[in-house]
Amino acid sequence: MADHAVPPTPLDYAPAPESRSIVDLQPSYGLFIDGAFTEGADGRTFKTVNPATEEVLAEVTEATDADVDAAVAAARRAFRGWSRMPGRERAKYLYRIARILAERSRELAVLESLDNGKPIKESRDVDLPLVSQWFFYYAGWADKLSYAGLGADPRPLGVAAQVIPWNFPLLMLSWKIAPALAAGNTVVLKPAETTPLTALLFAEICQQADLPPGVVNIVTGAGATGQALVGHPDVDKVAFTGSTDVGRQIARTVAGTDKRLTLELGGKAANIVFEDAAMDQAVEGIVSGIFFNQGHVCCAGSRLLVQENVYEEVMDRLKRRMTTLRVGDPLDKNTDIGAINSREQLDRITALASTGDDEGAERWSPPCELPTSGFWYAPTVFTGVTQAHRIAREEIFGPVLSVLTFRTPDEAVAKANNTPYGLSAGVWTEKGSRILAIADRLRAGVVWANTFNKFDPASPFGGYKESGYGREGGRQGLASYLTSSVLQEGETA
Amino acid sequence: MSRLDVRKTYKLYIGGSFPRSESGHTYAVTDAKGGFLANAAKASRKDARDAVVAARKAFGGWAGRTPYNRGQVLYRVAEMIEGRHDQFTADVVAAEGLTRAQAAKVVDAAIDRWVWYAGWADKLAQVTGNANQVAGPYFNLSSPEPTGVVAVMAPADDSLLGLVSVLAPVIVSGNTAVVVTSYERPLAAITLSEVLATSDVPGGVVNILTGDASELGPWLAAHLDVNALDLTGVVDHDLGASLEAEAAINLKRVLRPSTPDWTAEPSLARMTAFLETKTVWHPVGV
Numbered sequence: 044m045a046d047h048a049v050p051p052t053p054l055d056y057a058p059a060p061e062s063r064s065i066v067d068l069q070p071s072y073g074l075f076i077d078g079a080f081t082e083g084a085d086g087r088t089f090k091t092v093n094p095a096t097e098e099v100l101a102e103v104t105e106a107t108d109a110d111v112d113a114a115v116a117a118a119r120r121a122f123r124g125w126s127r128m129p130g131r132e133r134a135k136y137l138y139r140i141a142r143i144l145a146e147r148s149r150e151l152a153v154l155e156s157l158d159n160g161k162p163i164k165e166s167r168d169v170d171l172p173l174v175s176q177w178f179f180y181y182a183g184w185a186d187k188l189s190y191a192g193l194g195a196d197p198r199p200l201g202v203a204a205q206v207i208p209w210n211f212p213l214l215m216l217s218w219k220i221a222p223a224l225a226a227g228n229t230v231v232l233k234p235a236e237t238t239p240l241t242a243l244l245f246a247e248i249c250q251q252a253d254l255p256p257g258v259v260n261i262v263t264g265a266g267a268t269g270q271a272l273v274g275h276p277d278v279d280k281v282a283f284t285g286s287t288d289v290g291r292q293i294a295r296t297v298a299g300t301d302k303r304l305t306l307e308l309g310g311k312a313a314n315i316v317f318e319d320a321a322m323d324q325a326v327e328g329i330v331s332g333i334f335f336n337q338g339h340v341c342c343a344g345s346r347l348l349v350q351e352n353v354y355e356e357v358m359d360r361l362k363r364r365m366t367t368l369r370v371g372d373p374l375d376k377n378t379d380i381g382a383i384n385s386r387e388q389l390d391r392i393t394a395l396a397s398t399g400d401d402e403g404a405e406r407w408s409p410p411c412e413l414p415t416s417g418f419w420y421a422p423t424v425f426t427g428v429t430q431a432h433r434i435a436r437e438e439i440f441g442p443v444l445s446v447l448t449f450r451t452p453d454e455a456v457a458k459a460n461n462t463p464y465g466l467s468a469g470v471w472t473e474k475g476s477r478i479l480a481i482a483d484r485l486r487a488g489v490v491w492a493n494t495f496n497k498f499d500p501a502s503p504f505g506g507y508k509e510s511g512y513g514r515e516g517g518r519q520g521l522a523s524y525l526t527s528s529v530l531q532e533g534e535t536a
Numbered sequence: 537m538s539r540l541d542v543r544k545t546y547k548l549y550i551g552g553s554f555p556r557s558e559s560g561h562t563y564a565v566t567d568a569k570g571g572f573l574a575n576a577a578k579a580s581r582k583d584a585r586d587a588v589v590a591a592r593k594a595f596g597g598w599a600g601r602t603p604y605n606r607g608q609v610l611y612r613v614a615e616m617i618e619g620r621h622d623q624f625t626a627d628v629v630a631a632e633g634l635t636r637a638q639a640a641k642v643v644d645a646a647i648d649r650w651v652w653y654a655g656w657a658d659k660l661a662q663v664t665g666n667a668n669q670v671a672g673p674y675f676n677l678s679s680p681e682p683t684g685v686v687a688v689m690a691p692a693d694d695s696l697l698g699l700v701s702v703l704a705p706v707i708v709s710g711n712t713a714v715v716v717t718s719y720e721r722p723l724a725a726i727t728l729s730e731v732l733a734t735s736d737v738p739g740g741v742v743n744i745l746t747g748d749a750s751e752l753g754p755w756l757a758a759h760l761d762v763n764a765l766d767l768t769g770v771v772d773h774d775l776g777a778s779l780e781a782e783a784a785i786n787l788k789r790v791l792r793p794s795t796p797d798w799t800a801e802p803s804l805a806r807m808t809a810f811l812e813t814k815t816v817w818h819p820v821g822v
Contacts, residue, residue, distance in 0.1 A: 176671065192663070192664075194803075287787070290787065291784045291785065291787065292784075294780075294781075294783070294784035294787060295781045295784045298777050298778075298780035298781035298783075298784065298790075299773065299774075299776065299777025299778075299780060299781070306787065308787070463786065478818065482814075482816045487814070488812060488813065488814060488815065489814075489815050489816075489817070490814065490815070490816045490817070491817045492816060492817060492818040493818055493819055494674070494817055494818065494819050497670075497672070497674065497817050499668070499670035499671055499672070499674075499676070501668040501669055501670050501671075501676070502668045502670050502676050502678070502815055502817070503668070503678050503813050503815050504815070505813070507683075507812050507814075508763065508786070508787065509786055509787045510787075511787060512787065512789050514813050517666075517668055517678065518666060519678065519813050528803060529803050529804050529805075
């Protein structure tokens, strides 16, 4: 399974693979509609593979327009009962789900690493704890909606169409489903084409929790299924996380309708390191900022801005740290960087990174042997990058860091904001007043000061500008699924 | 022999000055009964683009003012509207065909509306922001920030109260605005631009274009340096839908067309529509 063709040196780590026996994979999966797994209308299926080995994990149903129709109809039927159920009862269902998620977290973590390619260290210690916490947090809101600052009687919107990406499959599901259900909406969710399995296991968890049929529906498929879902005339709310291009298409699709829309899209975050930063922490922050989850993170710190007088020091430390990163088997507990999620994404990273070479930036990667099967990309840093380079402007969504320098705080802010995106940013300095001044001027929805890539259900997440609109997490995330007298205008004349 | 009146040809209000339309075009504005009132400049694509440039230039400074200062500046605008009460009343009488008493009430309501919004400047963050208790040793604070440059299609019918009700909520939080006025009833907006020009509102914070929303709307909706679009005044459904679709080019925040009862108490809606939430994390430790 794991590729350990290279004989371990005396100082190397021994393999420490997490067992996959905890996961009971079925050869094929149907769609989850109205509380039951059903076959697709025309029997079309697609395969989902383990990106670390290219082994086929299971066959999954490709939902057609008719399937999407059935799922939306089921959600519509369930809406009446679910939205009128006392909030404290809805809360108990969500608490129940949160508990089951925690109980089955190892199974889900292994399955997530198998289907997505992310290291078990991250699926086990980051994704799954947050997934359960997300349901636990929003469960508590279900019977407290009138205290959310949205007026006396906020009401659910109806049926929510939710389309999520492949980088944090189950975590993105929880960001979407937990607040929607707490607010009294019902949902039809489409997981990404390459990572449908944990969403299908979540469907089983809904059954295990005795969630009323139709409250959660899961339809698997690719772009066409997603289009059918967000364009369906009977959905009231569309929530999408993914690329800015698809986000734009969705915004056009819902234009002129009454559908509410929230979008979490791309990013090209600046991670700004000032001369007085705590260097050890800053270097760790740079590494986790861009190499966490193989860089498949919309808020990744993909543009490093270093103050010129500490550039050499930062680069020396960063390169030294990067040589210790372990790339390989996602199920090995010592792995830092797992597999790229798909061949398609690997091709995209490879092509975009090669423009860095073509445009004159200088590429460096630590010596590291990549497995021979599966999809892999070595952690990479480009120096000598200018603001005009494509690798400084476009989202690579992979383990590729572009390094730029600056002299003054003004220059740092100007460069950081010189992007159509505005999702996140980082700032590293030991000077408190500087943190606040820079954070104030960064046009980004999340600013991590002396930390990076931290997430919490109580903390609103979402972007400025072309990184989308609306927030997920916190009270603000709840508002995305409610209509209220405070945030919407009253009766029209 | 009666005195011959001086007929007026009004201009646009861009970046704190009053230019004529670059196109040279004007159009006749008539009262509710069809009588000639004045000529207004007919804003062109170039004027709209100039207005966006002015609004972008003014954004950093206006957003960077303290909220208390923005509140004071806006309150003073209300004082100045009060000072021109008669002129605004005459504008409303002419445009909307109301009696003088009815029009005076509209002006009262517009002043009160402006004062209501002015007071929000230093309270918005307290009401829409919050500290977040995350599961770890981190300080975590969410605060509202202005979205940026907002293009506003002002209501076509309610030329003063409607205008004030869409403009004040955009700028109170620090956004800057490019307003396309009611085409047929632009005089109250023109009088307001004269108020703004002599107030403490920095040039460029509010830019006022008299002209046709169906001509100017598409340029503004597709403009890459406009961050948000308020379609309130667009009555034609297809035009509203196409402007919303155009706005997707850079993911503008869009407030969809509506016909609110402008005399009703407003909500936070028109302010929060043009606010971003910024969340700042910092580790806690000794």
